[in-house]
Amino acid sequence: MIDIQKLKKNLSETIDNLSRRGFELDKDYWLKTEEKRKKLQIETEQLQETQNNLAREIGKLQKNKKDFSKVKKEASKSSADLKIKKIELDKVQGELYDFLLSIPNLIDARVPDGNSEADNTVVEEIGKKPKFNFEIKDHQELGLLSDGMDFEAASKISKSRFVVFKDSLALLNRALINFMLDIHTKKHSYKEIYVPLIVNSESLTGTGQLPKFKEDQFKIDDSEQDLYLIPTAEVPVTNYHRNEILELEDLPLSYVCHTPCFRSEAGSYGLDTKGIIRQHQFEKVELVSFVEPDKSDEQLEILTSHAENILKQLNLPFRKVILCSKDIGFSSSLTYDLEVWLPSQDKFREISSCSNFKDFQSRRMKIRIKKDKKNIFCHTLNGSGLAIGRTMAAILENYQNEDGTVSIPEVLRPYMNNLEIL
């Protein structure tokens, strides 16, 4: 949620910033409704004050055994008036809240203007793309060849866009998770955390997936339940501190969390139908940080470097981009995507997304820090470190051999019974 005070004071600036995303803020509605709210709130609170005074007076009169019927009559009337005003106020406040929830975050000055991912700024390209002197296979072919992937079984069990991993690929899946968790906990000092995979709507509202992106979520189909499968560990991990006031000396708080992620992929029919790039269910190791406001810029660089480090250790070629104004997510103010090289597609594909949300999420979640006797909203950040399925795809493709086998990156061998080839 954006800062209401800012919205009031720097309205045209805010409108300009949001328009870079392609979001048109309804200025007239906002001004009109906010004015209405203020007027109603002041009136309601004044009525409440007189109401409180009358009630107190009745209490005193009754205590002194004096007649209070006249005051009571007056109080009855003002009580009825108050009730009506309150209903009016609640309605306007509710509308205003919904309006504010639907406004995306302001973007950082470094975010380039652009209409699609083609307009993202490439910051740097790291690692060497492999050269093959044979006809290369894509990761699906390689997976099927080693009998480690089974898409038909998955759709029989569930539906399309799921996969079954077997034998060495099931092991590779597990190895990648353990490898990443180990690096982040041991080398980068993150605290490992394990969380529920089913969350309520409040949590999804806190991080910004609701109310706008309901169709992307997997809802538990039980009208009694207000529960969803998590689209990313970001949701439960960030909400871990919802409604809390953090101690300044505990910051930065950094968590690493492995979870499966569930996405309905509504509206992505025809996209990435081959392989494991876009699945309804995938594993991810997520990094989440809580920092004080003036440290979040620096923290984004640090957190991104931690995700980069995984790619470097796996020797996978990748590039780092800054998402442009229309590609950046709803809640983020600045996002670096790490894109790994996929030889079969002759393209870099997103494998990690590292974002600084500034106080956008913490305002929704009421995560604050006590600083100089004041409570200020903290800044939240997160990034994939990394998406496991896409990492697997990248390893299969980049490490493939002419005979259809795949060499295992050295750092993973200790996690795979010292296997060298799959």
Place this chain on the structure above:
RNA sequence: GGAGAGGUGGCUGAGUGGUUGAAAGCGCUCCCCUGCUAAGGGAGUAUGUGGUAAUCCUGCAUCGAGGGUUCGAAUCCCUCCCUCUCCGCCA
């Protein structure tokens, strides 16, 4: 799932209709006292939001959440959530 008990400020805990945003204790902060330490004394110590530029002053709201009764609700009624104990079931 069944039966019972309960959810109050950083913590413990009082409070069953009327200056209770909330006693008391602990903790914490500041000050005083003491040569130092211990002990002691005093003051302060929730969150949000409005009036304001304001961490002063002041209005309003908040005692698990949401409704209701009432002039007035932490206190009474209803629904939901959560915790604990016992039983059942189960990885």
